[in-house]
Amino acid sequence: MSATTAPMAMDLSSTPQVPMSRLALVEARKALDTRAGRWLIVGILGLVLVIEVIYSFAADNDAKGLQDYIQIPGFTLGYFLPIVIIMLVTSEASQRNGLVTFTLEPKRSRIVLAKFIAGIGLALSVMVLAVVLAVLGTLLGLVTGGDSSWHVDGGLLFYALFLSNMIGIFIGFALSMLIMNTAGAIVAYFVYTLILPTAVAILSSLSSTFEDIAPWIEFNTAQAPLVSSPYSPAGEEWAQIATSGAIWLLLPLVLGIWRLLRIEFK
Amino acid sequence: MAQALDLTATSRVPFTRLVRVELRKAWDTRAGFWLLIAIVAIVVVVLGIALIITLVHSDPVLLDDFVGIAAYMMSFLLPFLAIMLVTSEWSQRSALVTFSLEPRRSRVVMAKLVAALLLTVINLVVALVVGVLFTLVCELVQPDLTSWHLSGGNVAGFFVTQSLAMVGGFAIATLLLNTPASIVLFVVYRFVLPGVFGALASISTWFESVAPWLDFQAAQSNIYEWTLSGRDQWAHLLVSGFLWLVVPLAVGMWRILRAEVK
Amino acid sequence: MIKVEGLTRKYGAFTAVDDVSFVCQPGRVTGFLGPNGAGKTTTMRVMVGLTPPTSGRVTIGGHLYHDIPNPGMHVGVLLDASAQHAGRTGREILTIGARTMGLPDSRVDEMLALVSLDQTEAKRRLRNYSLGMKQRLGIAHALLGDPSVLILDEPANGLDPAGIRWMRGLLKGYADRGGTVLLSSHLLHEVEQIADEMILIGRGKIVAEGTKDQLLAGAEHKASLVTALDNDQLSKVLADKGVPFTAAGAGLRVEAPPVDLGRLSVEHGVVLTDLRSADGGLEDLFLALTEDTQRDDLSSAVPAAATEGAQA
Numbered sequence: 001m002s003a004t005t006a007p008m009a010m011d012l013s014s015t016p017q018v019p020m021s022r023l024a025l026v027e028a029r030k031a032l033d034t035r036a037g038r039w040l041i042v043g044i045l046g047l048v049l050v051i052e053v054i055y056s057f058a059a060d061n062d063a064k065g066l067q068d069y070i071q072i073p074g075f076t077l078g079y080f081l082p083i084v085i086i087m088l089v090t091s092e093a094s095q096r097n098g099l100v101t102f103t104l105e106p107k108r109s110r111i112v113l114a115k116f117i118a119g120i121g122l123a124l125s126v127m128v129l130a131v132v133l134a135v136l137g138t139l140l141g142l143v144t145g146g147d148s149s150w151h152v153d154g155g156l157l158f159y160a161l162f163l164s165n166m167i168g169i170f171i172g173f174a175l176s177m178l179i180m181n182t183a184g185a186i187v188a189y190f191v192y193t194l195i196l197p198t199a200v201a202i203l204s205s206l207s208s209t210f211e212d213i214a215p216w217i218e219f220n221t222a223q224a225p226l227v228s229s230p231y232s233p234a235g236e237e238w239a240q241i242a243t244s245g246a247i248w249l250l251l252p253l254v255l256g257i258w259r260l261l262r263i264e265f266k
Numbered sequence: 267m268a269q270a271l272d273l274t275a276t277s278r279v280p281f282t283r284l285v286r287v288e289l290r291k292a293w294d295t296r297a298g299f300w301l302l303i304a305i306v307a308i309v310v311v312v313l314g315i316a317l318i319i320t321l322v323h324s325d326p327v328l329l330d331d332f333v334g335i336a337a338y339m340m341s342f343l344l345p346f347l348a349i350m351l352v353t354s355e356w357s358q359r360s361a362l363v364t365f366s367l368e369p370r371r372s373r374v375v376m377a378k379l380v381a382a383l384l385l386t387v388i389n390l391v392v393a394l395v396v397g398v399l400f401t402l403v404c405e406l407v408q409p410d411l412t413s414w415h416l417s418g419g420n421v422a423g424f425f426v427t428q429s430l431a432m433v434g435g436f437a438i439a440t441l442l443l444n445t446p447a448s449i450v451l452f453v454v455y456r457f458v459l460p461g462v463f464g465a466l467a468s469i470s471t472w473f474e475s476v477a478p479w480l481d482f483q484a485a486q487s488n489i490y491e492w493t494l495s496g497r498d499q500w501a502h503l504l505v506s507g508f509l510w511l512v513v514p515l516a517v518g519m520w521r522i523l524r525a526e527v528k
Numbered sequence: 529m530i531k532v533e534g535l536t537r538k539y540g541a542f543t544a545v546d547d548v549s550f551v552c553q554p555g556r557v558t559g560f561l562g563p564n565g566a567g568k569t570t571t572m573r574v575m576v577g578l579t580p581p582t583s584g585r586v587t588i589g590g591h592l593y594h595d596i597p598n599p600g601m602h603v604g605v606l607l608d609a610s611a612q613h614a615g616r617t618g619r620e621i622l623t624i625g626a627r628t629m630g631l632p633d634s635r636v637d638e639m640l641a642l643v644s645l646d647q648t649e650a651k652r653r654l655r656n657y658s659l660g661m662k663q664r665l666g667i668a669h670a671l672l673g674d675p676s677v678l679i680l681d682e683p684a685n686g687l688d689p690a691g692i693r694w695m696r697g698l699l700k701g702y703a704d705r706g707g708t709v710l711l712s713s714h715l716l717h718e719v720e721q722i723a724d725e726m727i728l729i730g731r732g733k734i735v736a737e738g739t740k741d742q743l744l745a746g747a748e749h750k751a752s753l754v755t756a757l758d759n760d761q762l763s764k765v766l767a768d769k770g771v772p773f774t775a776a777g778a779g780l781r782v783e784a785p786p787v788d789l790g791r792l793s794v795e796h797g798v799v800l801t802d803l804r805s806a807d808g809g810l811e812d813l814f815l816a817l818t819e820d821t822q823r824d825d826l827s828s829a830v831p832a833a834a835t836e837g838a839q840a
Binding site: 036039040051054055057080083087181182183184186187190191194195198199202203206207209210 | 297300301304308312315316319320322323325335338339342343346350353354357444445446447449450453457462465466470
C-alpha cells in the first residue's frame with residue numbers, strides 16, 4: 001500500500017453502459033448454452049421433420065403443396081416455442097442466475113428488454129428454419145407423388161405462422177415472468193393451451209350463448225380465425241382478439257414485467 | 267467403548283410411514299400446494315360456469331355430468347403432480363437427505379408411486395364431492411330437472427385410466443429426472459402421440475396392424491367404456507402398457523438406484 | 529466406529545479417492561482436513577451410501593450404511609445444507625425427517641430450540657434463509673434421531689463466531705458422551721481446537737494422521753514472534769547478542785526458538801506480552817504436506833502467524 005491516500009471516488013467516465021446488442025446476444029446465448037435449451041430446439045425441429053415425413057406418405061397427393069406443408073411447423077412451433085421462451089426467463093430464478101445477471105446489469109428493465117429481443121430473435125430464426133423445412137417437405141411431397149404447388153397464401157404466412165406464434169411467445173413471456181418458476185410456468189402454459197380450450201368447448205356445448213361470448217373472453221378461441229382458412233380475420237373477429245387478448249396477454253404481460261422489475265433474487 | 271452399533275432395537279422404517287411422508291411432500295412446498303389449489307380452482311370455476319348455464323337455461327342436470335366434467339378437468343393436471351413427486355427431489359437436491367434417511371432407494375420410489383396413486387383416489391373423491399355439491403344446488407333450485415344418477419362404471423373406468431396416466435407420467439419422470447423435460451414429454455405422450463399413431467396407421471396397413479400393440483392410449487379407450495372384450499384387446503392393453511409403463515419405470519428405477527447423489 | 533478400508537473411487541481416468549483407510553474412534557472428534565478437491569466430500573458420500581465405491585468399503589459400527597435400518601437414528605448426516613427443497617419451511621424440513629424416522633413432532637421443537645432457530649424463522653421457507661440459518665437447520669436435522677455417529681461436511685461453514693463456538697461445544701459434548709464425530713473442514717484453527725485426532729488428505733491420498741501433538745512432533749521451531757512492553761529495549765538486547773530480527777506487526781519476528789527468547793527476557797528483565805513460535809504450526813504442516821496438491825501459488829502470500837501474532 002502506498003503512503004499517499006487513494007482518491008475516494010471511483011472514476012466511471014471511461015466506462016460506457018453495456019450496449020443493448022451485447023445484452024441481447026448474451027441472453028440468446030444463455031437460451032442455447034444449456035443442455036435443456038439446446039435439446040428443446042433440436043427436438044422441435046426434429047419433430048417438425050418427423051411429422052413432415054409422415055405427412056408425405058399419409059396425405060392425399062393433391063394436398064402436398066407448400067401451403068399444406070407450412071402448416072406443420074406453424075402448428076408445432078406454436079405449441080413448443082413458448083416453452084423455450086419460458087425457460088429463457090425462469091431459469092434466472094430457478095437456477096439462481098438472477099444473482100449474477102442482475103449484478104452485472106442492475107438496470108433490470110434493460111435485461112427484460114434484452115430477453116424480449118433475444119426471445120423474438122430466436123423465435124424468428126426458428127421460424128425461418130421451419131419455413132426451410134417446409135420447403136424441404138414440399139420437395140419430399142413432390143418425390144412421393146404430390147402436385148407441386150408452391151403457392152402460399154400471404155395471409156397464412158402472416159397470420160398463422162408469424163402472428164399467432166408471436167402471440168404465443170409473448171404469452172410465454174407473460175407466464176414465465178408471473179410465475180418465475182420453470183415447472184410452474186410450463187404447467188401453467190399447458191393449462192392455458194390444453195385445459196382452457198377444452199373447458200370452453202364443454203361449456204359451449206352446454207349453451208349457445210356461451211359459445212357466442214367465448215371468443216370475446218377466451219383468447220385461444222379468439223385466435224381461431226388466425227390459424228384457419230381463409231386467414232383473414234374480419235372486423236368483429238379483430239375486436240374479439242383485442243378484448244380477449246387484453247385479458248389473457250396484455251394484463252399478464254404488464255403484471256409480469258412489473259413483477260420482474262421488483263422481484264428479489266436470492 | 268463399544269466399537270459396534272447396536273441395531274437390535276431399531277426396526278426398518280415401515281413402508282406406510284414412507285408413503286405418508288411422500289404424500290406430505292406433495293403439498294408441503296409452495297409449488298406443490300399451489301398446483302393442488304389450481305386443480306381444485308379450475309374444477310370449481312368450470313363447474314360453476316356450467317351450473318350457471320344449466321340453471322339459466324333450465325337444462326336437465328345429471329350428477330354424472332358434473333362428476334364427469336370435474337374428473338376430466340383434473341385429469342390434465344394430476345399427472346404433473348406425479349411427475350413433480352419424483353423430479354423435484356432431483357432438481358431441489360433433497361434426494362441427498364431422502365436417501366440418507368432411507369438408503370434402500372427402491373422403497374422410496376415405490377412409496378412415491380403409491381403416494382401418486384393415493385393422490386389419484388383423493389382427487390377422484392374430491393371430484394365426487396364437488397359434483398355432489400353442485401348437483402345439490404341444482405336440486406334446490408330446480409328439483410324436477412335434477413337427477414342423481416351416477417354411473418359406477420364411469421367412475422371406475424375413470425379411476426383406472428387416470429391411474430394409468432399418473433403411472434405414465436411417473437415412469438417418464440423417473441427416466442428423465444428433470445421437471446420441464448418430463449412435463450413436455452408427458453404432454454407429447456398423452457396428447458400428440460395418439461394423433462401420430464393415427465396418421466401412421468392411415469398410410470400403412472403394416473403399421474395399422476402393429477399400432478394396437480404400441481398405442482397405449484388407444485388400448486385404454488375401451489377401459490373407459492368397459493367394453494374390453496376378447497383376448498386381443500386385453501393383449502393389446504398389456505403389451506402396450508408394458509412398453510409405455512413398465513419399461514420406462516424399470517429403466518428409470520435402475521437409473522435412480524445407481525445414480526450418484528450430490 | 530467408522531472404519532474405512534482401502535476405499536477407492538475413480539471417475540474414468542480421475543481418481544478422487546485413492547486407497548484410503550482410517551478409523552474414527554468413538555468418544556473422539558476426528559477432523560478430516562484437505563485442500564479443495566482432495567476427496568473429503570467424496571469419501572463422506574461413500575460412507576452414507578450416496579456414491580458407490582470403485583473398490584474398498586466403509587462400515588459404521590461394523591455395518592454397511594445400506595444395512596442399517598432407519599439409519600437416521602444411528603448416523604446423523606450433514607453433507608450440504610442447501611440440498612433441500614427451497615419451497616419448504618425449516619420446520620417442515622425437520623418434520624419430514626422426524627416423521628420418516630418415526631419421531632414425535634415435539635422432537636422438531638427440541639431441535640429448533642437447540643440450534644437457536646426461533647418460531648418465526650422456522651416458518652420461513654428455505655430460500656429465505658441465510659447461509660448460517662441453513663447450516664443450523666442442517667445440524668438440527670442431523671441430530672434429530674439422537675444418533676451415536678455424526679458425519680458432518682464443513683459444519684462451520686457460514687456460522688458466525690458465536691455459532692462456531694456453540695458448535696464446538698456441541699460436538700465436544702457429543703464426543704464426551706461417547707459419540708463418534710467425523711467432521712471435514714478447511715478451517716484449520718477450528719479443527720485444531722476441537723479435533724482429538726486429525727486426518728490430512730491430499731489428492732485422494734492420506735498424507736498424515738494422528739493427534740495434534742503427534743503431527744507437530746517433528747516440527748522444528750526456529751523462529752518466534754514476540755511483543756515486549758518495551759520493544760526498543762528488546763531490540764537492543766537482540767542486536768547486542770547478534771540475533772537477527774525484523775519488525776512484524778506490533779512486535780518482532782526473531783530467528784531464535786521461543787525458549788531462547790524466554791531466557792533472554794528473564795536475563796535482561798524485559799517484560800514480554802506475547803511469545804509464540806512463528807512456524808511449525810498446523811497451517812505450515814498442512815501446507816507443506818499438501819504442497820504439490822494445492823491449487824494456489826503461495827509464494828507471495830502472507831503467512832497467518834505474522835499478521836495475527838503480534839497484534840494481541
